Structure formats: C-alpha cells, structure tokens
Amino acid sequence: MWESDSDTGSRSASSDGLRRRQGWDPEAESLASQMDELDEVLAEEEDGCPLPSTPEDQHLLDAEMAEVLKAGVLSDEIDLGALAHNAAEQAEEFVRKVWEASWNVCHFRHLPRWLQDNDYLHKGHRPPLPSFSACFASIFRIHTETGNIWTHLLGCVAFIGVAIYFLSRPSIEIQMQEKMIFGVFFIGAIVCLGFSFAYHTLYCHSEMVGKLFSKLDYCGIALLIMGSFVPWLYYSFYCHYRPKIIYLSVVVVLGILSIIVSLWDRFSEPRLRPLRAGVFMGFGLSGIVPAIHYGITEGWFSQVSKASLGWLVLMGLLYILGAMFYALRVPERWFPGKCDIWFQSHQIFHVLVIVAAFVHYHGISELASYRVTVGECSMPPSSIAF
Numbered sequence: 001m002w003e004s005d006s007d008t009g010s011r012s013a014s015s016d017g018l019r020r021r022q023g024w025d026p027e028a029e030s031l032a033s034q035m036d037e038l039d040e041v042l043a044e045e046e047d048g049c050p051l052p053s054t055p056e057d058q059h060l061l062d063a064e065m066a067e068v069l070k071a072g073v074l075s076d077e078i079d080l081g082a083l084a085h086n087a088a089e090q091a092e093e094f095v096r097k098v099w100e101a102s103w104n105v106c107h108f109r110h111l112p113r114w115l116q117d118n119d120y121l122h123k124g125h126r127p128p129l130p131s132f133s134a135c136f137a138s139i140f141r142i143h144t145e146t147g148n149i150w151t152h153l154l155g156c157v158a159f160i161g162v163a164i165y166f167l168s169r170p171s172i173e174i175q176m177q178e179k180m181i182f183g184v185f186f187i188g189a190i191v192c193l194g195f196s197f198a199y200h201t202l203y204c205h206s207e208m209v210g211k212l213f214s215k216l217d218y219c220g221i222a223l224l225i226m227g228s229f230v231p232w233l234y235y236s237f238y239c240h241y242r243p244k245i246i247y248l249s250v251v252v253v254l255g256i257l258s259i260i261v262s263l264w265d266r267f268s269e270p271r272l273r274p275l276r277a278g279v280f281m282g283f284g285l286s287g288i289v290p291a292i293h294y295g296i297t298e299g300w301f302s303q304v305s306k307a308s309l310g311w312l313v314l315m316g317l318l319y320i321l322g323a324m325f326y327a328l329r330v331p332e333r334w335f336p337g338k339c340d341i342w343f344q345s346h347q348i349f350h351v352l353v354i355v356a357a358f359v360h361y362h363g364i365s366e367l368a369s370y371r372v373t374v375g376e377c378s379m380p381p382s383s384i385a386f
C-alpha cells in the first residue's frame with residue numbers, strides 16, 4: 001500500500017521520459033497516459049485513506065489504536081490517574097476523535113462498494129465517517145460532496161426566508177387561504193432541499209444511514225413536485241371545481257406512488273440512475289395533461305394563460321435539463337477526473353432545481369395576483385363543471 005519515495009520518483013521520471021518521446025513514437029502516447037494514471041494512483045496512495053474503507057482497514061485501525069494506547073501507557077503520555085475511570089474507553093475515544101479529525105479524501109477505487117456511486121469522479125471522495133459529528137464537520141472541508149451540500153443548504157435557507165416573509169404578511173395583503181396554498185409549496189421545497197442537504201452530508205456515515213437518507217432524498221423530490229402542483233392547479237382551475245379536485249387527486253396518487261418506489265431498497269443503486277430520473281421526470285411531465293386542458297378552456301394566448309403556462313414551461317424545461325445532467329453525468333463523463341470537486345453533473349442539477357423552484361414561485365405568485373384582481377368566481381363553484 002505504501003510506496004517508497006524513490007520508487008514513485010523513478011516512475012514519474014520514466015513517465016516524463018515517455019512524454020518527451022511522444023513526437024517520434026505514437027505508441028508512447030498511450031503508454032505515457034497509462035504512466036500518468038499510475039502516477040496518480042501512487043500519489044493517491046501516498047496520502048492514502050486514513051479511515052477504514054473495508055473490513056481489513058477496520059482491523060488495521062483497531063490494531064493501530066491498540067498500538068497507540070500501548071505506547072501512550074508505556075511512555076506515560078496517558079495519565080493513568082486521570083483515566084482511572086474507564087481508562088481504555090476514554091483513550092480509545094480520544095484516538096478515534098483524532099482519526100476523525102484527520103481524515104483525508106480518497107480515490108474512488110479505495111471506497112467501499114456502498115460508497116462507490118459515480119466512477120467519473122476520481123479523487124476527493126470522503127472515506128466512511130462513522131460519526132454524525134464528523135459528517136457534519138465535513139461540510140467545511142473540500143471534497144466531492146462540498147458543492148452538493150452547500151447548493152441545497154443555501155437553497156433551503158433561502159426558501160425558509162421567503163416562506164417566513166410570505167407567511168408573515170398581514171392578512172389584508174395576503175389572505176389565509178393563499179398562505180395555506182403557498183404553504184404546501186414552501187413545505188415541499190424546504191423538505192426537498194433539507195433532505196437533500198442531509199443526504200449529501202450524511203451518506204458516508206455508514207451503509208445503513210446512507211440508504212435511509214437516500215430514500216428521504218427521493219421522497220423529498222416527490223414532495224417538491226407534489227407541492228409545486230398544488231398552487232398551480234388551485235389557481236389555474238380556480239373556478240373549475242371538478243377538474244381541480246380530479247387533478248389534485250391524481251397528483252397525490254402519483255406522489256404517493258413515487259414515494260413508494262423511492263422506498264424500494266434497490267432504487268438508489270447507481271445503475272438505476274436513468275430510472276430515477278425517469279420516475280420523477282414522468283411525474284413532473286404528467287402536468288402536460290392539465291396544462292393542455294387549461295390551454296383549451298382558457299385559450300392558449302389569453303393573458304391568464306401566459307401567466308399560468310409561460311413560467312410553467314420554463315420551470316419544466318429547467319427540471320428536464322437538470323434531470324438530463326443527472327442521468328447522463330455530463331460534464332464529468334466527457335472529462336473523467338476533471339470535475340471531481342466543482343462543476344460535476346450533480347451540482348449543476350442541484351442549482352437547476354433551485355432555479356426551477358424559484359421560477360415556479362414567481363409563476364404561481366403572478367397567477368395568484370391575477371386571480372385576486374379578477375375577483376371571485378362569477379358562478380358558485382359547485383355549478384361549474386368542465
């Protein structure tokens with residue numbers, strides 16, 4: 001596992017030599033790139049992966065901790081008087097804390113199987129961090145998840161701020177009913193972004209915690225889609241009671257179905273990435289049916305249609321674009337190992353989700369203010385059918 005400096009040095013030198021010879025030997029080019037890869041591996045193995053990635057590593061860690069304890073006791077570094085009470089446990093806890101604080105990022109191939117998700121991201125992965133405090137402390141370190149964590153943490157805080165502002169308006173400005181309808185959307189957005197932040201922070205804790213939070217992450221997406229549909233359907237079919245109830249019921253059923261699929265144990269497997277993108281995209285695109293219905297009944301180019309459908313189309317395009325980045329893993333697919341920390345597909349997907357959610361908020365705000373200016377329905381809602 002640990003290569004000597006001289007060994008690494010000689011390999012680098014041979015790689016450099018091959019690079020210089022590229023001009024006259026075409027075969028050298030591929031050999032040089034292989035050498036580069038080898039250099040990368042060796043460089044990676046030099047700083048290694050200090051926390052256990054595999055059961056064998058766990059044994060190494062245990063043995064090493066026992067050594068540290070023994071050395072500490074023998075050299076009087078550990079005060080036996082102070083540690084009289086549960087001495088071994090306290091010292092072990094101390095050593096574990098030192099290990100937790102001093103972890104290094106890992107190469108993809110050093111990760112245990114349950115942490116191997118995107119093989120186009122080569123370096124900078126967190127090792128398993130089997131403590132919640134270490135996972136939360138990792139928010140402030142640079143690794144493959146830093147961008148994912150912060151995009152949705154900041155998005156979540158932003159939506160909490162908007163929700164507090166909106167819900168605290170005096171009721172002359174925004175009525176209670178409006179607040180409740182928008183509240184459903186805010187809950188969807190805040191829960192989705194919050195669960196996503198929690199997932200990206202904690203999934204390296206252990207296989208069990210990772211699985212649990214990935215399920216919550218997917219449930220959050222389903223809740224965001226459901227929460228986005230509610231105010232849009234409510235205001236679009238404001239005076240059309242029956243279609244409103246039918247579409248809202250369909251959205252709830254589809255939402256529950258996608259939550260059930262999300263809770264399926266194998267749904268988070270890397271090879272099911274396109275299925276995941278497909279399930280949520282299909283759920284979102286089911287909005288095409290009420291949108292066409294709406295366009296036909298209200299007229300495609302009426303003022304209210306523009307307010308209702310214009311922003312909706314933009315939001316849909318942003319979500320679809322985000323799902324494409326997510327499923328295709330672009331740009332890291334084209335530049336493997338070059339987007340390990342920044343500009344990877346998942347970060348772009350996260351940013352597009354936040355932008356789409358804000359676009360939707362703007363769209364439903366316009367729709368609601370239009371509804372308020374038009375006034376009450378001209379006929380009692382119960383007498384209005386399709």
Ligand SMILES: [Zn+2]
Pocket residue numbers: 148196200346350
């Ligand atoms: Zn995510």
